[in-house]
Amino acid sequence: MSLRRLAKEQPANFEISKAALKEIDIWVQKYPEGRQKSALIPALWITQKDAGGWLPEAALRALGDLLDMPYIRVYEVATFYTMFNLEPVGTHHVQLCGTTPCWLRGAGDLKKVCEDKIGPKGSTSHDGQLSWIEVECLGACANAPMVQISNADSDHYYEDLTPESFGKLLDDLVAGKKPEQGPKNGRFTSEPEGGANTLISKGLYSKVTKKALPNAVKKARKKPTKKAAAKKPAAKKKAAPKKPTAKKTAAKKKVKS
């Protein structure tokens, strides 16, 4: 594993956006009271997106304050995982898997494409559009060789690549297109080439039901809008007891006497 340090050039300050804070709070709510630091990894990920693809030191400190944890604990996590970028990256950040299955299936050729189009490992292209690093297994070995490309939109896997399809993919991204993610050799997800040949009986999944996860965020009840409140029929008032008529009162008096 390479040595990972914070970037030498840092912005003077950084403020987490309101939208990102809202998103981080969803994760914080998933843990018991006082355990908000457990949300650090998703919080780092959200903040990285918020900061344009990397984590300035000021952002790490802001997270330390937000989650009430020492800055060093935040640094430890951010510098350990290669998914957290400690230096600015290109608009489209390519993470090329170089682990054995991908390597055996041609990751070395994809590496050459990166070197030709972007530059040496860890660099960013002159126009700032592309950057690339080599990473360890991204868990899509069945679709080797593959890359993950992160940008403001999301983080997409592109699989079953060849130098040609990969080169085109990078060109398309630079041209502002949105290439379809997934396998590039025509197969569906990680099914065998030519289509699935097991677990294909009709109705096999018809009884599968979706279950909510135990830690799923509960949806907050919506406050009724003024318009909706106005439409709501008013609750029926209890009818006030009827006042006896003068005729009935006179009749009662007559009975008493």
Ligand code: FES
């Ligand atoms: S080895 Fe490349 S995804 Fe697993």
